[in-house]
Amino acid sequence: xxxxxxxxxxxxxxxxxxxxxxxxxxxxxxxxxxxxxxxxxxxxxxxxxxxxxxxxxxxxxxxxxxxxxxxxxxxxxxxxxxxxxxxxxxxxxxxxxxxxxxxxxxxxxxxxxxxxxxxxxxxxxxxxxxxxxxxxxxxxxxxxxxxxxxxxxxxxxxxxxxxxxxxxxxxxxxxxxxxxxxxxxxxxxxxxxxxxxxxxxxxxxxxxxxxxxxxxxxxxxxxxxxxxxxxxxxxxxxxxxxxxxxxxxxxxxxxxxxxxxxxxxxxxxxxxxxxxxxxxxxxxxxxxxxxxxxxxxxxxxxxxxxxxxxxxxxxxxxxxxxxxxxxxxxxxxxxxxxxxxxxxxxxxxx
Numbered sequence: 461x462x463x464x465x466x467x468x469x470x471x472x473x474x475x476x477x478x479x480x481x482x483x484x485x486x487x488x489x490x491x492x493x494x495x496x497x498x499x500x501x502x503x504x505x506x507x508x509x510x511x512x513x514x515x516x517x518x519x520x521x522x523x524x525x526x527x528x529x530x531x532x533x534x535x536x537x538x539x540x541x542x543x544x545x546x547x548x549x550x551x552x553x554x555x556x557x558x559x560x561x562x563x564x565x566x567x568x569x570x571x572x573x574x575x576x577x578x579x580x581x582x583x584x585x586x587x588x589x590x591x592x593x594x595x596x597x598x599x600x601x602x603x604x605x606x607x608x609x610x611x612x613x614x615x616x617x618x619x620x621x622x623x624x625x626x627x628x629x630x631x632x633x634x635x636x637x638x639x640x641x642x643x644x645x646x647x648x649x650x651x652x653x654x655x656x657x658x659x660x661x662x663x664x665x666x667x668x669x670x671x672x673x674x675x676x677x678x679x680x681x682x683x684x685x686x687x688x689x690x691x692x693x694x695x696x697x698x699x700x701x702x703x704x705x706x707x708x709x710x711x712x713x714x715x716x717x718x719x720x721x722x723x724x725x726x727x728x729x730x731x732x733x734x735x736x737x738x739x740x741x742x743x744x745x746x747x748x749x750x751x752x753x754x755x756x757x758x759x760x761x762x763x764x765x766x767x768x769x770x771x772x773x774x775x776x777x778x779x780x781x782x783x784x785x786x787x788x789x790x791x792x793x794x795x796x797x798x799x800x801x802x803x804x805x806x807x808x809x810x
Contacts, residue, residue: 575606577649603615616803620803654753660748682729689723700716
């Protein structure tokens with residue numbers, strides 16, 4: 461059972477089983493980013509640039525180790541490591557969390573990177589929403605308008621679901637979707653202009669167990685990564701002591717500074733996950749969140765009124781809209797924010 465199933469099962473209306481959506485709306489899962497950097501002509505190397513390049517190389521290598529560690533720790537092969545949304549508000553932002561899968565209408569041919577939200581109108585405050593919900597809604601909309609991927613990632617928490625296929629870089633995931641012709645930025649802005657639907661579900665349900673398991677897996681991965689960074693720092697300290705030239709000391713010191721910052725970031729993530737695990741033990745009763753678009757609240761696509769279909773029509777082709785009918789319910793972009801103002805999810809597919 462994935463996150464969407466859990467959230468949909470919380471609605472009072474029964475869930476209708478239906479066939480999987482067609483291929484063009486299937487989940488686009490980004491297992492990791494590989495960035496090709498063109499070489500420049502040979503020239504005299506600047507020591508500072510050499511040092512920084514070396515440091516960045518180590519960070520990238522360590523990131524790969526983290527992915528490998530998470531794969532080794534996965535309990536079941538090919539099982540999506542989804543993160544179930546936070547049930548409480550005011551969770552601290554986490555820039556590198558998995559939070560989970562955004563898909564757009566993504567063609568096979570990679571297009572130039574452009575912002576799909578360019579030209580969209582800025583969001584206006586909605587006084588009908590709780591202040592915390594409206595504040596998060598406006599913050600998301602403001603960053604989506606300019607395709608500020610780093611700013612959007614900073615609004616997520618360890619429990620924000622952005623991909624049903626797992627991952628640890630929501631900003632990179634959305635950037636990739638946009639670069640392939642998807643429209644996650646436009647979807648964010650468009651959906652958040654619509655009326656919100658209030659959803660409730662049992663906070664002591666399977667959602668808690670899913671989130672707890674996911675956070676524990678993340679802690680395991682962070683532990684291995686932290687050990688690797690710590691070992692690298694120790695090695696750099698020894699190398700710095702043994703360095704014979706000023707140029708060597710400069711290069712080693714630059715890399716050491718990068719590694720120390722990375723270690724501080726990893727330890728901060730670890731503390732936030734521990735805090736969230738402690739919160740899960742205190743949650744009882746019903747949890748409330750606000751979701752967009754209204755079409756997401758219906759169990760069946762047939763139940764969605766024409767007016768609410770028109771609200772989202774600009775995000776999809778006629779074929780996409782027909783696929784919702786074949787699938788049985790709305791399976792496009794949707795976004796959720798907890799009553800306390802934490803970003804719960806932004807996904808498409810099922």
